[in-house]
Amino acid sequence: MYKTITIHTRSTYWTHKETNEEYSVVDADDLAKDIEIHCNKLAIEGYDVISINPITSGSFSNGNGYVNTESVIITGKKK
Template sequence: MIKTITIHTRSSFWSSRETHDEIEVDSDDLGVEIEFQCNLLEKEGYVVRQIIPVNSGNLVGGNGGYYTESVVITAEKK
């Protein structure tokens, strides 16, 4: 049996056409959430097989940027 979990990243601010701000992902928060979910899966009898980033992009004023929008954790029942 396979189980997947998606964790969306939290950000401090997003791109703005007016101010040309860039997105900033809270990687510390994401790391804590990945660890929590992986430990929970293990307690439920799963083995984590993959953690895959899902990236998104944005184009503002001719400048582009990409960030990790979320991660998908794939686990298999022991």
């Protein structure tokens, strides 16, 4: 038996000093805490974590392309 959990990332924004453009940056510390919490919950429920996969999406703006981590999927397998 398998179980999956999706964690949606939260982003913070910063403004480029020269162009005043706003950029979205994934809050990695917050995401790491969420992953740890959910992996520990799976372990308590009797699952082994078998994968943690990022789900990304890309954008193109002003001649620049970039990719953001939108969410993370954690998959566990019952022991």
